[in-house]
Amino acid sequence: MTHLLQHKAPIMEALNQYKSMRVVPFDVPGHKRGRGNPELAAFLGEQCLSMDVNSMKPLDNLCHPVSVIKEAEELAAQAFNAKHAFFMVNGTTSAVQAMIMTACKAGDKIIMPRNVHRSAINALILSGAVPIYVNPGVHSELGIPLGMAVKDVEQAILENTDAKAILINNPTYYGICSNLQALTDLAHQHDMLVLVDEAHGTHFYFGDNLPASAMSVGADMASVSMHKSGGSLTQSSFLLINNDVSEGYTRQIINLTQTTSGSYLLLSSLDISRRSLALNGKEIFQKVAEMAHYTRTEINKIGGYYAYSKELINGDTIFDFDVTKLSVDTRDIGLAGIEVYDILRDEYDIQIEFGDIGNILAYISVGDRHLDLERLVAALAEIKRRYSKNKNSVFIHDYIRPQVAFTPQEAFYAPKQKLPISESAGYISSEFVMCYPPGIPILAPGERITEEILDFIQYSKDKGCFLTGTEDSDIANINVLKELAK
Known part of the structure; x- marks a missing residue:
């Protein structure tokens, strides 16, 4: 890696240059560098609002970068040792979803651990891809979900040789890492893409004596949450691609859901933070x-x-x-x-x-x-x-193996009925129930509701976990599939 290049921050430099020109703004945003909203300017600072600008020729365009954003992406790719890096302003959620939607079309299978973030299962609802869950198991003393065992993934691959991809957490929220190199090699031997959720692993690319990063083992795609350990602003992230993954097609997938009004506050924070990590x-x-x-x-x-x-x-x-x-x-x-x-x-x-x-x-x-x-x-x-x-007095059970009856997309859009959650055992859920954070579903669309799951949901409520996911904000009722009464 050439450190000389990594000293540059093209987006920040272009913004500073634009600000120095004292251009009169007859474009959006309507706050006009803060003058149109003095209260917001006082709260966030005039300097901040002066950098909240629209895409224009001197500042490039996130949907189709040709100048400063393109250069910043190339620098980020170099820093992370990837073929290309996309600047993501809809959070790592959008990066995870773009990975899955790039790799899988409707009906395609994807192998993944069940303790994925809700964004991964949301991607299955959006795309119609079919999950093949690998049971990550649970640490008997700590009650935390583990990584995927190589033999379990191998079995899932042999039983689903038509799967298009495998998704791996690196690391989990708790810091647990699977054998990333072995899993990547195994998937590639069976012509499957390797997608890595590195929401909590930005630092793996820059630290000594830290676990292996996705790009270092030859994975195909990785979503990297720069705003977590990388220092950038909340909601900013990188999507890295490698090997034969098409840059043009991946950008088309990203542009299906990502805003056309990319925030230059978020973009410049990614640019500046990448420079900081590459150098220090x-x-x-x-x-x-x-x-x-x-x-x-x-x-x-x-x-x-x-x-x-x-x-x-x-x-x-x-x-x-x-x-x-x-x-x-x-x-x-x-x-x-x-x-x-x-x-x-x-x-x-x-x-x-x-x-x-x-x-x-x-x-x-x-x-x-x-x-x-x-x-x-x-x-x-x-x-x-x-x-x-x-x-x-403390119950231990942080992982319950799901009974999957329908794909997430089928269940989410199916005709449904509302039931008191206490009476829902035996039915198929059409929505999520999860504690947030960390945002790993206890119950996902398409899974059968059991007494064990209901006990865990009630226990989580009693202990004060912040439960989310159901249409009913009080989590007192749950939507279940109409067709499948007991």
Whole structure:
């Protein structure tokens, strides 16, 4: 990689040049560099609004880049060692959906773990692709879903040799990585595309001693959430392509759903953040890994909590672990992760990334200070002292193997009826139920509702998880398929 090129930030440079020209704007947006909306300008800052501009010749066009955006994409591709990088302004959700819709048409099979983000299953609703789920299993002590075992994927491939692609999480929300190289090689031997959801793995491209990235093992496509660990603005992301994936066709797929009014705030944040990581990424993520290691060590000294790391590695379903992740099991103090999450926010003014039934995740980045880490550790110690209970009070079951009766698209659009969720066992769901974050469905369209699933949904509600997905915002009722009564 030529560092000389990586010093450039073409979109930022073009915006600065445009601003210096003092052009009179008779185009959108209507706030006219903030003058038309003084309250917004005061809140966000005049500098910010002056960069919120329309696509025009000097600034290129995201739908069909030919100049500064094209150059910025080429720099990003070079930085990530990809054939091409697309700037995505509809979040990593749109990148995941573009990957699946590029690889699969209606009726095509795609092999994927069931613990995918809702965006992947949404892509199946949009495209009509058919999921072949691989059971990721669950860690018996921690209650977290694991990676995909190579033998399980091989079995899914041999049973579905007509599948077009395989989707892999790298890493999971908790930091767990599958054997990405082995799975990629296996899929390629059977002429399947390898799509990698790297929403939580941006740093794999720039850190030392971190798990393998999608592009490094020869995967075909990857969605990279730059706004998570990469430093760009929320909702900005990269879609990387490799090998024989067509740049032109992929852009056509992206343009089916992505806005034609790409935000230059988001685009420039991707450009500037890519430059920062390309030039300083190793040092940045070395510091993040050290901060996470220090905090893990201090939390494990408290007792009752378990901040886990590479000691979990088993060579297959936990092939590697992302040491920048601060994932902590809380059940030995008798509290669900979501309860610790709520106490940290309400009592200690500490906002962590998420809590589920058994775990919390605190997102560590270069923006954190040592003082903040100490405050988190002290708060967790105090929570243990003040709130701990009998550990048997916490239910463990974060993964329930689904019974798939219909494809997500068939179920989502099928004639449906509304039932009280408590009376829905035996029916086929036509919608999602999930805790957000992390946004991994407990129930997806096309899956049979069981008493076990209903117990888990009720338990999640009781513990304070934020449930989403159903048409009924209170999650008291659920839409089920009309045809399939008990």
